[in-house]
Amino acid sequence: MVLTLAFRNLFHDRIRLVVTLVGILFSIVLVAVQLGLYLGARKMIIGMIDNANAELWVTAFGAKSFEEAGSLDGRQRHIALSVPGVASVEPLVASFNEWRKPDGGATLSVVVGTDMPVGGLAPWNMIEGEPADMFRPNAVIAERTYLENLGIKGVGDTAEIGAQRVKVVGLTEGIRSFTTAPYVFMPLARARAIMGMTENQTTFYLVKLQPGAEAPIVQRALQARLSGVEVLTTTEFRDRSLAHWLFSTGAGVALIGGALLGTLVGTVIVAQTLYSSTKDHLNEFATLRALGSSSGYIHRVILLQAALSAGFGYALGMTIALIIIEASKNSALPIIMTPGLAAGLLALTIFMCAISALAAIMKVTRIDPAMVFAR
Amino acid sequence: MTKPILEAKGIVKELGQGAGMVRALKGVDITLNPGELTLLMGPSGSGKTTLLSIMGCILTPTEGHLAILGQSTAGMDAEELARLRRRHIGFVFQSYNLFPTLTALENVRLGLDVQGVHGSAATERARAALTSVGLAHRLRNYPRNLSGGEQQRVAVARAIAGSPALLLADEPTAALDAENGQAVMALLSELARDESRAILAVTHDNRTLPFADRIVHIEDGRIVGEERKTPDSRRPPAEAPRSKKKKA
Numbered sequence: 001m002v003l004t005l006a007f008r009n010l011f012h013d014r015i016r017l018v019v020t021l022v023g024i025l026f027s028i029v030l031v032a033v034q035l036g037l038y039l040g041a042r043k044m045i046i047g048m049i050d051n052a053n054a055e056l057w058v059t060a061f062g063a064k065s066f067e068e069a070g071s072l073d074g075r076q077r078h079i080a081l082s083v084p085g086v087a088s089v090e091p092l093v094a095s096f097n098e099w100r101k102p103d104g105g106a107t108l109s110v111v112v113g114t115d116m117p118v119g120g121l122a123p124w125n126m127i128e129g130e131p132a133d134m135f136r137p138n139a140v141i142a143e144r145t146y147l148e149n150l151g152i153k154g155v156g157d158t159a160e161i162g163a164q165r166v167k168v169v170g171l172t173e174g175i176r177s178f179t180t181a182p183y184v185f186m187p188l189a190r191a192r193a194i195m196g197m198t199e200n201q202t203t204f205y206l207v208k209l210q211p212g213a214e215a216p217i218v219q220r221a222l223q224a225r226l227s228g229v230e231v232l233t234t235t236e237f238r239d240r241s242l243a244h245w246l247f248s249t250g251a252g253v254a255l256i257g258g259a260l261l262g263t264l265v266g267t268v269i270v271a272q273t274l275y276s277s278t279k280d281h282l283n284e285f286a287t288l289r290a291l292g293s294s295s296g297y298i299h300r301v302i303l304l305q306a307a308l309s310a311g312f313g314y315a316l317g318m319t320i321a322l323i324i325i326e327a328s329k330n331s332a333l334p335i336i337m338t339p340g341l342a343a344g345l346l347a348l349t350i351f352m353c354a355i356s357a358l359a360a361i362m363k364v365t366r367i368d369p370a371m372v373f374a375r
Numbered sequence: 376m377t378k379p380i381l382e383a384k385g386i387v388k389e390l391g392q393g394a395g396m397v398r399a400l401k402g403v404d405i406t407l408n409p410g411e412l413t414l415l416m417g418p419s420g421s422g423k424t425t426l427l428s429i430m431g432c433i434l435t436p437t438e439g440h441l442a443i444l445g446q447s448t449a450g451m452d453a454e455e456l457a458r459l460r461r462r463h464i465g466f467v468f469q470s471y472n473l474f475p476t477l478t479a480l481e482n483v484r485l486g487l488d489v490q491g492v493h494g495s496a497a498t499e500r501a502r503a504a505l506t507s508v509g510l511a512h513r514l515r516n517y518p519r520n521l522s523g524g525e526q527q528r529v530a531v532a533r534a535i536a537g538s539p540a541l542l543l544a545d546e547p548t549a550a551l552d553a554e555n556g557q558a559v560m561a562l563l564s565e566l567a568r569d570e571s572r573a574i575l576a577v578t579h580d581n582r583t584l585p586f587a588d589r590i591v592h593i594e595d596g597r598i599v600g601e602e603r604k605t606p607d608s609r610r611p612p613a614e615a616p617r618s619k620k621k622k623a
């Protein structure tokens with residue numbers, strides 16, 4: 001009967017039900033979009049770092065992110081290789097460079113130069129061609145979703161980066177760039193030539209550890225032996241890139257602030273509707289109390305009302321959020337939904353409804369069953 | 376000698392606070408015995424509802440002592456009083472206080488649910504209670520689709536479904552026309568034939584008098600008189616034929 005009563009109370013006032021559901025829906029969609037954008041941005045920012053098969057990154061001092069790091073010279077490599085625990089030290093070149101479209105016009109791209117060693121980075125998620133194809137003359141590998149930005153149609157098309165003529169021989173899918181400057185993979189030599197680097201210069205050294213070596217110890221040893229560089233663990237470099245792109249630019253703060261605001265607005269709407277529903281049914285709750293129900297019984301009615309709202313609101317909100325996410329797939333900033341985020345949103349919905357129920361329960365706790373005799 | 380269902384002694388009740396404080400009851404003694412329909416009569420503001428609320432363990436007396444089925448209510452907290460109400464006391468209100476979103480059957484089932492009777496057992500008892508008030512054909516109706524008299528009968532069914540020892544009704548006929556009022560009173564007097572139950576109804580309405588076994592008069596917070604309608608037929612011998620519908 002508790003469920004029946006909660007259900008009827010909820011559906012009795014359709015307008016209020018709609019307001020409640022819109023409130024929950026609004027919150028879920030807003031929070032899902034904001035956090036989904038955050039996750040999407042995060043994935044883009046740390047994609048290169050996560051896909052490089054390395055434990056430590058040697059960078060120029062003060063490197064801000066993958067795309068914005070100074071250059072290192074070749075001497076460091078030999079010193080690094082002599083540090084105990086180091087298995088391999090592989091160069092990786094990355095930098096913004098102008099991409100000149102075949103039909104004129106230019107756009108910014110990120111040149112990623114790698115010879116694809118075991119302890120290094122190689123293009124992944126290839127949908128056309130193979131990573132090794134880039135060793136053919138002038139060959140580069142580009143990202144499918146940015147073909148339009150790059151002014152090309154696909155494999156076989158040519159363009160220029162700096163003064164170098166390049167030919168697209170393969171395509172990746174889903175390697176998105178937070179800066180919207182497309183990543184273009186090519187061998188080290190071609191990248192160095194484009195950037196005017198000498199044969200030994202590089203942007204990063206990717207360090208792979210020997211089995212059993214501990215990253216923090218090797219990190220300290222490397223830092224002590226090398227001068228003018230920073231040695232970062234993968235996690236540190238990832239956090240630094242995130243801090244740079246999301247927080248120093250304020251983008252992350254806006255996303256998280258938006259999510260908080262969504263939660264707040266949703267909670268207020270749900271609390272308000274649940275409270276006013278409880279107030280409307282106060283006479284009934286007083287009757288229940290007069291009939292001898294425990295206060296726990298009445299709380300169960302209110303909590304179930306909140307739980308039902310949460311269930312319906314979540315289902316609706318997630319449906320709309322998933323539609324928006326699907327639609328954002330090919331935008332500059334794709335929104336991401338993960339099982340963790342979905343579970344988090346459910347927890348958030350339950351939290352919102354529980355907080356909302358609290359106000360109603362406090363109201364109902366103060367009812368005087370003697371009001372049943374008033375008329 | 377049967378044990379009383381309810382015994383109240385020296386009940387004083389102060390309502391409101393400060394300058395607005397009213398001494399609504401000024402020392403009331405009342406005993407309710409099983410098998411009796413007692414009417415509580417008095418002018419407006421004399422303290423009838425206040426006394427009923429105290430007898431029903433909804434209000435606690437400022438002074439005095441109350442026992443239900445020999446159990447003293449002194450020192451009970453709100454939850455304990457609620458337990459006492461759901462176990463032993465049924466209520467009928469002037470304005471019915473049915474749940475508008477529940478059908479007649481569901482309203483009665485809700486009352487049973489509060490008492491811990493669930494499932495098909497509750498449905499059967501609710502159906503039986505509604506049948507006994509003559510509403511077997513209205514089980515699925517919502518209160519808005521029932522007449523006032525029918526709604527009050529649903530409320531009576533809800534009050535008696537759990538077989539309480541004490542049934543308290545505050546002006547159960549005040550919102551009803553003469554015919555429906557008579558029907559509800561006849562129902563209450565019928566229910567009072569149960570020798571394990573006491574019924575008290577507050578009333579203003581002289582037309583309800585013929586149904587009473589006993590009439591208690593209250594004025595200005597004090598009991599000022601009491602009549603027993605058919606003393607000989609009532610007690611002692613409990614098996615004597617009843618003739619309470621006869622005018623005194």
Ligand SMILES: Nc1ncnc2c1ncn2[C@@H]1O[C@H](COP(=O)(O)OP(=O)(O)OP(=O)(O)O)[C@@H](O)[C@H]1O
Binds near residue numbers: 423424425
């Ligand atoms: N909450 C309250 N605060 C202060 N005074 C109250 C309160 N409730 C009732 N009273 C007063 O207590 C007295 C008794 O009230 P009660 O409701 O018991 O009278 P009643 O006999 O039921 O009257 P009626 O026939 O009009 O229903 C009245 O004088 C009333 O004004």
Ligand SMILES: [Mg+2]
Binds near residue numbers: 423424425
């Ligand atoms: Mg009254």
